[in-house]
Amino acid sequence: MSRDERRDRFEQRMREDRRDDQADRRRRDDDRIDRVRGERRERRDGDVTIITEGDRTIYRDGGRTYIRRDENLRFREGARDVREERDGDTVRTVVTRPDGSKVVTVTDRDGQLISRTRTTVTGEDYVLIDNRPRGGGRRGGFVDLGLAPPRVSIPRERYIVDADDASYEQIDEAFSAPPVERLDRSYSLDEIRQNAPLRERVRSVDLDTVTFDTGSWDVRDDQIKKLENVGLAMESAIKKNPRTVFMVEGHTDAVGNDDDNLSLSDRRAQAVAEILTKYFTIPAENLTTQGYGEQYLKVKTDGPEERNRRVTVRNITQLLTSEK
DSSP states (O other): HHHHHHHHHHHHHHOOOOOOOOHHHHHHHHSSSSHTTOOOOOEETTTEEEEEEEEEEEEETTTTEEEEEEEEHHHTTTTTTTEEEEETTEEEEEEEEETTTTEEEEETTTTOOEEEEEEETOEEEEEEEEOOOOTOOOOTOOOOOOOOOOOOOSSSHHHHTTTTOOHHHHHHHHHHHOSSSSOOOOOOHHHHHHHHHHHHHEEEEEETTTTOOEEEEEEEHHHHHHGGHHHHHHHHHHHHHHOOOOOEEEEEOSSSSSHHHHHHHHHHHHHHHHHHHHSSOOOGGEEEEEEEEEEEESSOOOOOOGGGGGEEEEHHHHHHOOOO
């Protein structure tokens, strides 16, 4: 299918998606941080503060704060069958799609991801994520690799691509380019999530023009069109390599409560990932999401700043699979 045909398909899906106004208003009322605050429960486990809020958990561990969630929920949408198989300390969740393909996610008894694979209808197995600890680390804990920021020799606009101003070709280049600095080994997903200097070794595409209402993570209909070139470029990358994994990161500005910002950013990243799967040929399992709140400001300011309220997309495949 040509790019023009894929654009036409995207436009058609948008036209067909006429949601009931009343149901839409109810959903948007639910997609607000003030509702989530009432769900929060806090407890201590040694030196770690653990805050649960529905299907998400915020951890405060020393000077670090991070959020986790069960991404299996995204894969269940439209599934033909979902089953869980327990084997000792591991849980194997098998999601069967309408076409017969299967997504298999293995977690430990605490829900921490171990691996994710896809089996096609023709029996081909694709390992998308292997999250086993490397270098003596432990699953579930914070892993500080002690990496320095990479040395970047390309122009800023090619390294951090602003989706609103970039062409399809520029976004496609960002997703297909090699790391800006040599990698010594492959890394686990936890290592990638928890180490900004590692993520910065691959180029990124910023969606800072996809805006959200204050305190909400709902992606309004008028914002979906802004994802067109990004979604089409992601489709192209996955078609070339079915093992491609994209990370969708959520970021906020420094205004507001830290826990609210972290939760909002994570939910906004998930909302964009769901839109990408709904309107483009991007399997949910080829996406992983992570919220960072106000930890990585694009513009260093404590005040309100639209460019800090953004979603960032990176192709992390080479970080997951590179060998020395």
